Amino acid sequence: MSEAALSSSPTGASRSPLRTAAPQSGFAPWKDPSKTPMVRFENVVKRFGDFVAVKDCTLDIYEREFFALLGPSGCGKTTLLRMLAGFEKPTSGRILVAGQDITELAPYDRPVNMMFQSYALFPHMTVEQNIGFGLKQDGMPKDQIAQRVEETMAMLELSKFGKRKPHQLSGGQQQRVALARAIAKKPRIVLLDEPLGALDKRLRQTAQFELMGIQERTGTTFIIVTHDQEEAMTVSSRIAVMDHGEFVQIATPGDIYEAPNSRYTANFIGDVNLFEGKVVNVAGGFAEIDWGPGLARFKAVAPEGCAGQQQVWLALRPEKIHIDLDKPTDASNALPGKVVDVGYLGSISHYHVELANGQRVKALRTNSSRTVDRPISWEDKVWLQWPAETGIVLAK
Amino acid sequence: MRRFSWFNATSIALGFAFLYIPILLLVIYSFNESKLVTVWGGWSTKWYASLLQNEGLLNAAWVTLRVAILSSTLATILGTLAAIVLVRAGRFPGRTLFSGLIFAPLVMPEVITGLSMLLLFVALNMDRGFWTVVIAHATFSMCFAAVVVQARLYDFDKSVEEAAMDLGATQIQTFLQVTLPIIAPSVISAWLLSFTLSLDDLVIASFATGPGATTLPMKIYSQVRLGVTPEINAISTIMIGLVTIGVLVASYSTKRASQQQERELKAVDAGAK
Known part of the structure; x- marks a missing residue:
């Protein structure tokens, strides 16, 4: 893509002389044309009846990225995430994971796991059973499941709560169980749908850094949907600002803030x-x-x-x-x-x-x-x- | 809470008297020594003993029990499936008609349901007997089962099922491992409700039945025409006991399920604060 073409696209932040380094300076796989993206949305359109939720979106997300989809409610960010998880089918367009077309795959055949906004923990299972659920579906031997569950619980400081049911946990603990369950299968991509929306402000800030820590330690690609601009700025390597089913700008938090490409982005962030x-x-x-x-x-x-x-x-x-x-x-x-x-x-x-x-x-x-x-x-x-x-x- | 005034107390007493004095009389007279139903001759349990000798009544009771178990099981399975379709399948053409058709039997006069079942069995040239009663009972109690299960499914977070699928469970695995255990209390109440309905049905059973498949309500009804014997009082008392237990267990399990759900919701709310 030429420089001129870039500047007319939402990624055209490079025109600014005020380029700032991303927080993880040096990590910028999106600038390397030889890299295969981990996730590629290719001209994806989603209509619900007459309503167009997602308008012709094309997006590349790379391995180890912590990518944020940011926008007001109803902008199509959750729909995009649900299409990647397999709960919605694109009206047209393709979705690729590591070069492989997954558009037609069922949710249970996709190498992605999702953390739900409502956590969606299984109320009749203990914390251990919740975390081990996905491993059990894969037919992993019992002793290995136990070991993996233990590791995951240790990583998220849940070891004490293994035998508890979800309703016996606080909101912050439930949130960690939901995250543990999503990463237990070591998926290539973890999807987070407003993962911290139910937490109070102080807990949310702690949880944001915890999320970043987990993402770095596991080396997994994280894609987060949020309407909280501070959250997106804090955790992500890149942000896609969305409005009415379209990308307004896709850039690093620094570029989004210092070099917004439109009044919409400038107003939305800060x-x-x-x-x-x-x-x-x-x-x-x-x-x-x-x-x-x-x-x-x-x-x-x-x-x-x-x-x-x-x-x-x-x-x-x-x-x-x-x-x-x-x-x-x-x-x-x-x-x-x-x-x-x-x-x-x-x-x-x-x-x-x-x-x-x-x-x-x-x-x-x-x-x-x-x-x-x-x-x-x-x-x-x-x-x-x-x-x-x-x-x-x-x-x- | 406000204390009862004498007026409130009286109206409650009158209401309960109206409802329960006939039943209480029946229970008391089942322990009557005298052979004459209307004359009190002292306490005795002899009619319960002689009941055990009455093969006709015992047979009818056994038929009733088997019909109730089979038909309520069938009704619960069909009702649960119908409820899942109604709640989960979203909007499909004919959804309103479908839900209307499922709930219509709730208000349909029993005579009409019974008569139409009879016409169907005759048209299909089916021998009427035990199985036709089972089918007829399953048919009319299925809609009650569907209502009970549907109520639970409506306040069931759909993302829990999505989470199961996301973690690698197929649709059937999701249903068996996640959906069914969560809605189990309402499925059990649906079964108990269907069981109770089948146990005391007279009208529909009379239409659908044939030789050798006399249910207890039918037996009682036909005997009463010849004169009430204290044995009838005894078996009726037993039936009242069974139905009461069924209803109590059903309402208790429903209540417990909703309390549990409330606790879960509260825990989530508390966590969010």
Whole structure:
């Protein structure tokens, strides 16, 4: 695929000069064209009657990846996962696992195991029986099953609970049993459908790191479906942002955050300020954006193919805006405004600043000095500034 | 809770009296010494003893028991399958009609069910007797079994079955290892309910039966026409006992199943907090 073709596809994050390294730097099999993907969705379409749940999705997921399908409810992410598990059949298109077409295989013949949102533990079986269920179906000898179950329980710190029934466990323990059951058969791919949705926030954060640890130790490909953007950012090597059955962007968490390809992604992942405007001039790799009569033009790095008179949106992350009481002397972009709201969160403060044209801008400031009196408060006249490299120019 | 006022207490007493005084009288008179049913002659269990000598009644009881066991087993199997289709198969053409057809016998007058069974057996040229009664009973109690099992299946998490298939169990293995054990309490209640229904049916059995297959309700009914003997009271008391036990066990197992389910749900909720 050529560079030009890439930039028009959802994977086209490479156009940005602000490339950031993935957390597992060095691990990027998706950049290696010689690799066979572990999972390939090929022009997969799924219709339920008149409703199109998944629109012509093509996606490669590689071995050892922790891949996240992220989107609001009803965006088709769960349908995609269920098609991979075999519970739904694509209306058209193919699904391949390690090069082999599995589109027609029954769920019990596929090398994938799933962890369900509701955990779907067998209520009439003990924890041991739950974890050993899949091994028993494969006809594994009893002593080997016992050994594997023990190993798996040890890995997830469940050894104490082997003889208990699911209803005698806490939610966090049930979640671990569900995960143990999904990895006990050592499948090539583990599917996780909103695996931590039922846990409270603190437990969820612990469980996220536990998931990552298990994934690294077993070396299995994990595919997680979630609507929680923080969860996707934390655990995954790559994220596919979905909307209305389509991929909006497929990239590493860093790229998704720092180089979103659309307003949708920018809004969905993290907080963002958006300014609508028109490109009036492109020179030396920078674009000048006119965003209203009588307002200072923005200066930002011009994306590839950016031309004059094009309608664009400038996306600006709140933490990248510097807020100050004095007018900056040498900033590429500076805006005057008035503080209308301050949210003090301890480590950081949120500022809502109203500009001359009435638009409100969110800015963050780290409370690095230990004072209770903060220098900027309600009704203060402030200046917002940011370098030209910080703003992201979005065409859609 | 509010305490009973005298008005509440009286209405409850009247209601229960209305329902149970006839049955209580029957039970008491089964222990009557006198041969005359309406004259009290002191306590005795002699009619229970003479019952054991009455071959006609005992035969009828044995027939009834066998019919009840066979027909309730058949009804439970068919009813469970019907319930699974109705709950699991989703929308298929004719689903509403199918469910309507399954539940119609619940409200169908027994005389009509019995008569139509009789017409069917005659048309098929089947010899009426033991097996026709079994089939007729299975037919009308199947819909009760289906209702009981269906109720349980509706609040059954389908992903549990998907999980079993995902882990390598085929559809039949999934049904036998996962679905059936989970719905077992409701299947048992369905069986007990069908058993009880078959045990005390008179109308449908009279239509479907033939020579040599007289059930106990039929025997009692025909004897009563000649005059009530205390033996009838005795065997009726035994039947009341059996039915009561059946109903109690059925309702207890249903209640326990729903309590267990509630506990499971609570455990999940508690875990989520």
